[in-house]
Amino acid sequence: MVYNWKEFARSRLYPSICLLCGAEAEPAGLCLPCRLELPYNRHCCRHCALPLPLTDAGRLCGQCQRRPPPFHRAVIPLLYRAPIDYLVTRFKFDGGLHCGHLLASLLADALHSGVEDAPQLLIPVPLHRDRISQRGFNQALELTRPLARQFGLPVDCTTVVRTQATAAQSRLGKRQRQRNLRAAFGLDGPIKARHLALVDDVVTTGATAATLATLLLHGGAERVDLWALARTP
Template sequence: MNNWLDIIQQLLFPPTCVLCGSAGQTGRDLCLPCREQLPVNACCCPRCANPLAAADADRLCGRCVARPPAFDQVYAPFLYQEGMRHLITGLKFGSRHAHARLLGQLLAEHVGRHALMPDCIMPVPLHRARYRKRGFNQAIEIARLIASETGTPLDLYSCRRRRATPHQAGLTSKQRQRNIKSAFELIVPVHYRHVAILDDVMTTGSTVQEMALLLKGQGVERVDVWVCARA
């Protein structure tokens, strides 16, 4: 039944590339030339996915060696550049929800190939004030698609942001750490062994670090981070 609905939908509303307007391919709103131009995070730290020079492939970056993060591994298939930046900012600040579907498909493809599936996906929560202003949480919109495609449970309620922190953009790494400190809380006990925190983009990692510390403190054994792009 779902296959027939998908076929009918594609006949009535054929996929169109959200980057150039050409016909989409493989059922996605993305054409092959634009897909090939997306900035791939091909060489990165295996722990935090920070981009590295090719000579340093598969080595931990200096930051992870000096101060290992609370999370275990970051999966970030793209760099926050060019077309990927357009997709993420269009969703977050332009309410282009078709971008969420495409970003979710691309990230689901990556984690499906490379990641061990967790007990649940936990999107980074927005504070209720920002949620009311924006009208949606971009991390949740992406996570819904991934949960559907991978069959992984989605947890939207265990963790909440208890402080309305200022935007992280434009802050230094230390300012980001202070800004996000103790911003999250678990409102119900969690009994997961393995959680994947999901967000749209990771810059310094301060936000996911704070969530990972919280989860590890409640007995979660492994915390991965799934993001569409690494800045």
């Protein structure tokens, strides 16, 4: 038998067993029954992808009717609940990069079927350097890389910088949260394309994406899309 180290490394990195049930699976790491049972974000606001009741699917949510966020459109194919929360936690905190590979492939599937006009550049939501040294990687960048390869798009992970680590935002009021966020990011150089997509793992309130979109639009971008894996219901 010829020893193929590339295949060996790949099989170790991306085992062909289902990451959820242990059954045999395709290389991305999910068997078909588990894939079909995932909590897809099918009924959502067409602008910000907030989950909506079935009867309102494809409409605008109340917030987007009153004051739509500055990004052009959000593609967020999954809901942040079991088993996606489990996969994201393994990816972020246990260094489970094969979980990241699977999650990126789920996002890519949604983009293949749902994006007509592709952006010119991908920007992962930056992580503060302290957090990167704790975790060893930026999860948004790890999701962006495979998307960039699949769609043949460049990645810019230097222009938008996170200058402050934002503390746990959930305990703060809305105003304070917005102020913290605006102070947390900055631009280090000119924007390199007119049409960009921000890439993130989980979107909770959308405030981070809105802050970054505003920053990029003020910096000269004409359109900013949001691509994220999962949205909190």
